[in-house]
Amino acid sequence: MKVFLSIIHVVLAIALMAVILLQQRKTGGFAGIFGGGTQADGGGQWQRFTALTKITVVLTTLFMVSSLVLVVF
Numbered sequence: 001m002k003v004f005l006s007i008i009h010v011v012l013a014i015a016l017m018a019v020i021l022l023q024q025r026k027t028g029g030f031a032g033i034f035g036g037g038t039q040a041d042g043g044g045q046w047q048r049f050t051a052l053t054k055i056t057v058v059l060t061t062l063f064m065v066s067s068l069v070l071v072v073f
Contacts, residue, residue, distance in 0.1 A: 002073050009066045016059040023052050 049057075 002070070005066060005070055005073065009063070009070060012059060012063045012066055016056070016063055019052055019056050019059060023050075023056070
């Protein structure tokens, strides 16, 4: 079981790296780090994300969950 989870963890890590490298760069540099593009409305944020951003969020969540599961085992 631990070997299977370790293989899944490595596959998730490689997929996460690939998706991150596929994303386009923002031209703003450090401009948006300190809250420069915030939106007043709280709803509808998920629809504004691109497909790669959504995949990144899902893969990151799965990677973190698999990390925690491996630590427990």
